[in-house]
Amino acid sequence: MRWVLPVLMATLVNAACTDGKTQPSPPIQVQNQSPAAAGLDPGSANFIMAGCHDFIARSGDLSTAYQRGLCVGKVEGVAVFATGVCYPPEATLGQMIRVVARYIDDRPARLHENFLVLAQDAMRAAWPCRR
Structure with missing residues (x-):
């Protein structure tokens, strides 16, 4: 769940920074490096x-x-x-x-x-x- 906020923020910033003429950059990919996820x-x-x-x-x-x-x-x-x-x-x-x-x-x-x-x-x- 910790990755949701950074991805959401990156998406919102990306959307706010486009002027409709340029291609937006892809959202930042954040990997979940929690110990539990990695086992x-x-x-x-x-x-x-x-x-x-x-x-x-x-x-x-x-x-x-x-x-x-x-x-x-x-x-x-x-x-x-x-x-x-x-x-x-x-x-x-x-x-x-x-x-x-x-x-x-x-x-x-x-x-x-x-x-x-x-x-x-x-x-x-x-x-x-x-x-």
Whole structure:
């Protein structure tokens, strides 16, 4: 149902912007990327990794905007709150997302697991705290 309003708005804007002489552009196609529709656990790496890959590729694909937000937010949360992670001060969020994505991509058998757990494992492996 979340796709109804964006499609309706796009149709109305499209109709309002035509002057009768030009062909209107087709309405925006919005894909339903809800976890339930995809049959995935919304906390799993299976669901969130598409957003991480799109963030890295800077694709701007609207169909994975939700997953991109989850990826960025969860990686940043792990960076701030996880214990045992001591990343260098010059590390960027983009670098952290690439580290997490590479770690998870190298372990396809674990994609069904919780993304936060895998992100924490990735960052601990890349930037362990030295005692």
